[in-house]
Amino acid sequence: MSPASGLSRPEPTVAAGTFVVDVEGFEGPLDLLLTLARQQKVDLKQVSILELADQYLAFVAKARQASLDLAAEYLVMAAWLAFLKSRLLLPEPPSPEEPSAESMAEALAFQLERLESFRAAAARLAARPRLGREVFARGAPEAVETTTVSVVSAHLGDLLSAYAAHLCRREPRQLHIAPSELDTVAAALDRLERLLGSAPGWEELRTFLPPETAEGLRRGRLGARATLAATFTASLELARRGRLRLRQARPYGPIYLVPAPPVEGDTS
Amino acid sequence: MSGVEPLHQRLAEAILFASAEPVPVKSLVDRLPAESDVTAVLAALEAAYRGRGVNLVRIGDAWAFRTAPDLAPLLTEERQVQRRLSRAAMETLAIIAYHQPVTRAEIENIRGVQLSRGTLDSLFELGWIRPKGRRAAPGRPVTWATTTAFLDHFGLAGLDDLPGIDDLKAAGLLDARPAIQVYGNAGETDAPDGD
């Protein structure tokens, strides 16, 4: 029902012939109605709605005569008032869905009174001593100094672990490092020399590893990998001593070794 | 100055005096020594400054020192240049103040005209109104209410202090009554108040 074009509300002031319609001062049809009602010079409660409807319709008629482009909301109100007027003049049996003409008139009167009251309230509010105009706040507010107090959060657990960490770092000085369980090159040399005698020809390096190493290698165990590395280092050492020969077909390929024929003068 | 501990009163005086903004009672309670009776301190201070050039005034749940309103004509030099509020904006502000919480549609219904685009925005930017919640009605429209800054600006101790509010209430003008259905959204007017 409300005019969809809320974007522009024309507020024309147009002089047409001798009749001047000034809509500029009005804030919508209710405001216009209120002004007209005040012209009745009676208490708003006693205002004649019928008379008011006539005045409004006459106003709108004059405005249209003057080819004034009235906002749609004024015309909607005019239509509603014309309807109200007809209902007030020609009472029909009330239908259960529609409000009676009297209650419609009453609602309009209430709205006018309410609008006027809020107008008055707004005026009284505007007349109050205002901050920065009549009443003033402290001109030189003093900033409250904020001090930041840092609160240290530490628990006994923190203290103990700090001490424990300190003890741990200190301990290696007195600590006897446990013998490593990793295979050494010396052990690998012993093992390789021992096994080499039984090798009939070229054998892969892996066959000289202890039996449990294969499983360890498959699992990626450090001990097994250390044994493999030690055995390889031992094979290089024995090759250097001329005790065996090594062969590898391609990079990363399997390494084969074969006992070298004994050399004259080798005592070991 | 009654039986209020002088140090507490001096401290409250200094805190209130140091601030240009109203100081919430809660903040005073936090900042005064635990044993102090903040209500008594405020009452003693208010009495001490009554009739002076500067008064201690209540603004909602807060207190502030403000120059005495009767000195206004003599204090012109401090006057700040203020944008004049349009009649529409002032009326809208009054409707929100007296009728809060209130939706945009309800304001439009009371004024019988659509709110122009910037009206609520400008009141909001002034810090005088704030969205308060949503109405339990179709579309769940936002409701508006006034702020402490509004009370401060108009020198009101609280909403009860709004001029003529008792008369408006007594006349039933703040009741949600069926209004004429000329304008849209009128249905919202009938929705129960309170969020």
Add this chain to the structure above:
Amino acid sequence: MSGVEPLHQRLAEAILFASAEPVPVKSLVDRLPAESDVTAVLAALEAAYRGRGVNLVRIGDAWAFRTAPDLAPLLTEERQVQRRLSRAAMETLAIIAYHQPVTRAEIENIRGVQLSRGTLDSLFELGWIRPKGRRAAPGRPVTWATTTAFLDHFGLAGLDDLPGIDDLKAAGLLDARPAIQVYGNAGETDAPDGD
């Protein structure tokens, strides 16, 4: 308040209150009614605010209200910030706790590193350590011990409550396994299972 005209005093009070800057006497002379005795007004105001939470103070040729200086410590707002103690400070504190009384040089010797400048200071400021006496050694160095506040903070009834080294071991805090074994075991568990 002497024979000063009350309105003049109220007006001066309001002007001084509302001004952003200290108000020069000359400016007060200009703004108070011609017949007013500005000197007497200022003297009366100054006296009225003496000993209060706010004082009227002279700043050169101008006057301004200022909160009373003695209230400054009470007007500051404390904001607490949680802070963690550095690892070095915590370890130093632990060493003092376990080895007290102990000198700075001894702490450095025990930790195997020099103490950075602020470590003892910060522990002292926290109230957790105190100088206990002097070591009968060349230079008579100060010895440090923990305080009651230290015991309170860490919830200890006394120094005897500090867990012993055996307790630390039992709690698993002293893991003295050689690093290589730790590594070896880790290698085993972390390795992907065989195909």
